[in-house]
Amino acid sequence: MINTVLTAMREALDSAPEQDMSTRLDRSWLLGFDTETTGTNPGQDNIVSASLVLRNPQTGYEGDAVAEWIINPGRHISKGASRVNGFTDEYLAENGSEPAESIEQITKVIMAAQGRHIPLLAYNAPFDVRMLNGDIRQWCAGRVEPMSEQDLLVVDPLVLDRAISHRSGRRTLAYTTEYYGVVPHGDFHNATADTVASVDLIEPMTTLYPQVGRITLDKLMDWQREAHTTWQNQFNEWLTSKGRRPSSDAWL
Template identity: 50%
Template sequence: MVRMTLLLDTLGALPTQNQDMPLRESYLLGFDTETTGTRAGADAIVSASLVLRAPASASTSTVSGEDVLAGWIIQPDVPMSPGASAVNGFTNEYLAEHGAPQTEALPHIAQIIRLAQEKNIPLVAYNAPFDVHMLQGDLAKLHAKPLDIHLVVDPLVIDRAVSRRRGKRTLTDTTRYYGVQPRGDFHTAQADTVATLDLIEPLTRLYPSCNVPLESLMEYQRAGYTAWKKSYNEYRVASGRSPIRGSWL
């Protein structure tokens, strides 16, 4: 499934969103990848999904209440790691037979994300730094211009900021907690993208504090991540482990 043209045409017909648009009323572009491993710039994307979703209030929109999807299978420039293959099911043989060249698929993905960012439509990804850094790493290997991704929604960061629940916060666990029913099998890019988008409604409904305007979205998430990291590192140090480093986006 590619359907890139429909997604580009639909995006192109949408107006640029105002920065004071609340998250709950915003168009969203979901994004997820499956990869050969976890090292951005060394490993590679083998599957990617982009899903455009209209807000519930957009009853007369171009999208007309239906998700617009595009998906790619991509031939990586490095072999699948056994660990990644066990999770996502992709094999080197399957990718060689069914995958599109990186030089064809990756610029198309970048083109769609770039257009959405220009229209102030947030990119939604669960644990967003992973997918964003993997994409930027693959584009760098092609000597392509890096993407200016300045508007992102990460339900993992938001959930950590608003919920004090205990337990794991994988996408599977978090969707189960919020009553989101999976549409397809997890660890496929399309199913994970749709499930991630489905989290926005219960998060913004149950926790109105996270229904911030687009202009405050990144600052809100960075502050939430910083507060979570401080608390988490206190726990790690008390447990005799080293603190985690780095930042969000």
């Protein structure tokens, strides 16, 4: 099944345009990405499920090309992760693919899209990018190079939302989609459902906040880095006021 799905994804990507860096975010093709993992530590934990969703802005959800992988990393999945994503060691052993081949396939699709200036979209993107890089180093050494964080073209709806909505409350994917009126296609913590929901956020975000839609691809990364720094400085002021340790987490 994955070979058929992967072929369809590659064909869809081959038909996608090579975008100019002056393309606006609200008119850009996007490659959504999400992972489910054995835990939360890149380089120590592994991806057990991943999804890529190629979105043509003119056709929307109905025109999506989707590829999903179930991967058996041959290691124990933590109880916490299993409660969240529903995977078990037994299920992965029976249904999961070999890690090296799957991680290589995922990476090559992403890099092909990057070559066409199609941004990689992921909610809380550093987590998924660093998990994938950790698996590349573990499984694909000598076959695939880890992705350079500084060179990637990425859209992170979490960073966008923090910069524009100024709302109170939690900013998990579930809460954020509810805020923007996005109805999920499937259950959260399923890699494909989460990926589609994340991509679906861009239309209402850029409609409600036209200044975000006008961001061009050549300005996208600097805009998000500045937005993350501004948010982090404000967050650290709040943490310090509560006697808590400031956050030093970097974005991309």
